[in-house]
Amino acid sequence: MPDKPNPDAAEEASAPEPEVALLTLADGLPPVIDTDEELRAYTTELAKGSGPVAIDAERASGYRYSNRAYLIQVRREGAGTALIDPIPLSTLAPLQEAIGESEWILHAATQDLPCLAEVGLTPAVLFDTELAGRLLNYPRVGLATLVETLLGARMKKEHSAVDWSTRPLPEPWLEYAALDVEVLVDLRNVLADQLVEAGKDDWARQEFDNLRSFEPTVRVEAWRRTSGLHKVRGRRALGAVRALWEARDELARERDVTPGRLIPDSAIVAAATAMPTNRGAMMSTPGFHGRGASRFAPVWLAAIKAAAEMPEADLPSRTPRGDGPPAPRAWAEKNPVAARRLELARAAVAALAEEHQLPAENLLTPDHLRRVMWEPPATREPVELLERLIDQLGALGSRSWQIGLTAPALARAVIDAEDEKKAKKAKAARASEKIEKAEKAEKAD
Secondary structure (H helix, E strand, C coil), X not given: CCCCCCHHHHHHHXXXXXXXXXXXXXXXXXXXXXXXXXXXXXXXXXXXXXXXXXXXXXXXXXXXXXXXXXXXXXXXXXXXXXXXXXXXXXXXXXXXXXXXXXXXXXXXHHHHHHHHHHCCCCCCEEEXXXXXXXXXXXXXXXXXXXXXXXXXXXXXXXXXXXXXCCCCCCHHHHHHHHHHHHCHHHHHHXXXXXXXXXXXXXXXXXXXXXHCCCCCCCCCCHHHHCCXXXXXXXXXXXXXXXXXXXXXXHHHHHHCCCHHHCCCHHHHHHHHHHCCCCHHHHHCCCXXXXXXXXXXXXXXXXXXXXXXXXXXXXXXXXXXXXXXXXXXXXXHHHCXXXXXXXXXXXXXHHHHHHHHCCCHHHHCCHHHHHHHHXXXXXXXXXXXXXXXXXXXXXXXXXXXXXXXXXXXXXXXXXXXXXXXXXXXXXXXXXXHHHHHXXXXXXXXX
């Protein structure tokens, strides 16, 4: 006989989950600091404060060419929150001095460290809440998600992509910016406890120490990242893409606007394909609309003309230059044993990542993995191979915790791929020998 329905249970199951409380400023919105005197007054209080210092920076990505900080937020126990406009200030040295050797707390440090270093702010000790979340294997590590998951509060994020070079900054934007640092100390403490509990605190310390020297990668032949480049055919058209991209980049840098606001990538690709020779033809090319296209039409035409007249030897190749290994998809054709090494190594790293509950890319940088599998040490003596792999990974910048976990698996991948090659060769030799014997027997008959 079936159980009777429980009305209370049904009501409980259908009841909506309680809404997470919206985070609000604990101390109200502080005024923006935009004079040297105001900065010195705040840094005096900051130096008297206690504990780590939460820091964030707002840039004008998507609006400006530069990566400069247009607002810097700071919070510390005993000193409260400061919203600092670095643009009119003569120096931020008092802020660096007041923080001293204290720990910085940042979320997604690689986004903010370059622009903070640009104004003279560098950490002696660092804690990155996003990276801590990755090491703890949280599936989503955005600040708002971690705050809701771990602190039980909801953050508004509608101002994350605004133009922070705007002056004066609207009050809702400033509230958003202040909240970003107000949660960081509590979030850091929860994550730090979880790292200790998971036995990953030393891993995190190594990662945070490594981040302090972070510098953005300088891209070689950055024009090759033009969206839609795969549609372009022929070296002459590639040369036009490069010429237009470089002309746009120079203008954008001079005017401090994001390049796409002058002309979009789609316009560059269309013009490189059509190769217009006059203003009318160019302005009728898809993507050439708006003030940037019209105002700088002579620049775009000059770039196309230069590409059209460029000697064949100076035109770019389809394949980009690089100091690293080829794309993995080409390994099977260029070096089948290396392709097998990579396959085995990737599987081993994935298994280790699952075992230790963290993303594979945090266990070992994919570029480091590709490099050592493309050109591993020459020796195949197990102990010597392992030692040289450890040195190779260290030279690339892998941290000791990563090397300790992955180097033995990589050594096994190298040896196993080699053994498989030898086994296939021996099998082929035996088959050939068998065929040869059969042929001889047939002739003897």
